[in-house]
Amino acid sequence: MTGDLRPVLPRGTRLHQDRVRGSMVLLAPERALILDEVGAAILAEVDGVAPISLIAARLAGRYQAPVDEIAADCREFLLGLASDRLVDLHAA
Amino acid sequence: MPRDAALRQAPPIALLAELTHRCPLACPYCSNPLDLIAREAELDTATWARVFHEAADLGVLQLHLSGGEPASRRDLEELVRRARDAGLYVNLITSGIGLTADRLRALVDCGLDHVQLSLQGIRADIADRIGGYRGGFDRKMAIAGEVARLGLPLTVNAVMHRHNMDDLEATLAFAADLGARRIEVACVQFYGWALPNRSALLPLRAQVDAAKAVVEAARPRYAHRMAIDFVPPDYYADFPKACMGGWGSTGLNVTPDGTVLPCHAAATIPGLVFDRVQDRNLQDIWYDGAAFNAFRGHGWMKDPCKSCARRELDHGGCRCQALALAGDAAAADPVCRHSAHRPVIDRIIATEGEAPAADFIYRRAGAASG
Numbered sequence: 001m002t003g004d005l006r007p008v009l010p011r012g013t014r015l016h017q018d019r020v021r022g023s024m025v026l027l028a029p030e031r032a033l034i035l036d037e038v039g040a041a042i043l044a045e046v047d048g049v050a051p052i053s054l055i056a057a058r059l060a061g062r063y064q065a066p067v068d069e070i071a072a073d074c075r076e077f078l079l080g081l082a083s084d085r086l087v088d089l090h091a092a
Numbered sequence: 093m094p095r096d097a098a099l100r101q102a103p104p105i106a107l108l109a110e111l112t113h114r115c116p117l118a119c120p121y122c123s124n125p126l127d128l129i130a131r132e133a134e135l136d137t138a139t140w141a142r143v144f145h146e147a148a149d150l151g152v153l154q155l156h157l158s159g160g161e162p163a164s165r166r167d168l169e170e171l172v173r174r175a176r177d178a179g180l181y182v183n184l185i186t187s188g189i190g191l192t193a194d195r196l197r198a199l200v201d202c203g204l205d206h207v208q209l210s211l212q213g214i215r216a217d218i219a220d221r222i223g224g225y226r227g228g229f230d231r232k233m234a235i236a237g238e239v240a241r242l243g244l245p246l247t248v249n250a251v252m253h254r255h256n257m258d259d260l261e262a263t264l265a266f267a268a269d270l271g272a273r274r275i276e277v278a279c280v281q282f283y284g285w286a287l288p289n290r291s292a293l294l295p296l297r298a299q300v301d302a303a304k305a306v307v308e309a310a311r312p313r314y315a316h317r318m319a320i321d322f323v324p325p326d327y328y329a330d331f332p333k334a335c336m337g338g339w340g341s342t343g344l345n346v347t348p349d350g351t352v353l354p355c356h357a358a359a360t361i362p363g364l365v366f367d368r369v370q371d372r373n374l375q376d377i378w379y380d381g382a383a384f385n386a387f388r389g390h391g392w393m394k395d396p397c398k399s400c401a402r403r404e405l406d407h408g409g410c411r412c413q414a415l416a417l418a419g420d421a422a423a424a425d426p427v428c429r430h431s432a433h434r435p436v437i438d439r440i441i442a443t444e445g446e447a448p449a450a451d452f453i454y455r456r457a458g459a460a461s462g
Contacts, residue, residue: 018153085317
């Protein structure tokens with residue numbers, strides 16, 4: 001997959017605040033992915049509208065980090081989830 | 093278990109709720125026990141709802157509503173609603189029989205997250221023969237169509253064995269055409285009804301080798317479309333599976349009458365004492381229950397497991413299989429090459445795995461006692 005991509009949480013996949021473990025979890029069919037801070041921050045920006053470039057720009061602003069680095073991290077993380085259908089990626 | 097050890101135990105991720113043992117199908121590999129629990133002994137709606145809340149408080153994230161056939165419960169819709177109220181992710185594990193388009197819509201309205209549909213075969217002839225229910229395949233396909241129309245995420249669960257393993261490639265394509273986002277290719281494991289049916293179900297080694305190659309080749313083709321989970325048949329492996337990810341480490345099963353088990357087959361182990369949800373809070377059962385603590389950690393192990401580097405990987409394999417085939421629940425899983433009992437499995441493969449398949453003993457009340 002090349003070019004900018006627009007991540008969408010497919011139906012049946014949702015973020016959940018886990019009060020017992022004190023972390024965010026991505027709940028999906030037969031999966032419960034306990035997220036670290038970075039993963040939780042990326043997925044919190046996935047609204048079905050914003051492309052990865054915009055998500056990375058927002059995070060880069062918030063965490064004062066180089067946007068290219070953040071964009072690469074976002075892309076790698078989301079592509080990994082997409083291969084298992086935990087996220088769907090559309091052409092932006 | 094000392095209190096500090098109990099505190100180190102992480103909370104469970106999943107609860108499997110066996111709402112009922114009633115089921116219109118009679119699959120010869122059913123994971124239910126040979127002694128099926130009667131309808132009269134089933135937990136009522138309010139008790140299940142309390143269990144769901146206790147589970148969420150304990151840290152459970154995923155609820156699997158199973159059976160038997162959960163659609164046999166008239167209060168299934170209400171149970172789904174109560175489970176979502178508790179904050180759980182609700183998965184319905186169903187044969188599809190007993191569901192209708194209207195009922196499915198009602199379940200979605202109550203908050204159902206996901207459907208896992210069992211697939212006995214990809215043609216009516218074999219599917220209905222395995223399920224022991226004529227017309228079952230056609231009814232299942234009708235429900236699969238409704239699931240797709242409603243946009244519900246779908247996992248197909250295909251139990252594979254000697255009679256359908258050669259259809260694996262076509263089974264993957266079939267599941268993808270149904271719109272499945274995931275398929276579980278579960279090679280039959282010999283517990284419950286599958287154990288007395290082993291000589292009818294055990295695949296041949298050539299079938300197993302071919303199946304592994306099919307899955308490996310298919311994974312990249314289905315990436316971004318359908319995830320493939322593959323459970324290989326452990327009899328043909330060199331080392332045991334990490335059963336349940338380790339005893340009492342990730343999930344609990346509640347049977348129709350409220351008995352809380354660390355796994356499907358745990359009740360086959362003599363001497364274990366199981367708590368019931370009517371008597372004790374789920375949190376106490378998980379952390380302090382005698383059955384859950386029986387095989388946690390490595391303190392219970394004997395050699396070869398005790399001194400084995402693989403013990404962190406497979407936790408000694410499956411306790412129920414050690415009991416069934418080695419006669420000792422604390423022995424190494426006899427699948428293991430290091431087990432003194434490995435010849436038991438090699439003998440089973442040599443005799444049952446090459447002989448003509450036996451007739452099925454269908455899962456029906458009283459069928460296994462005769």
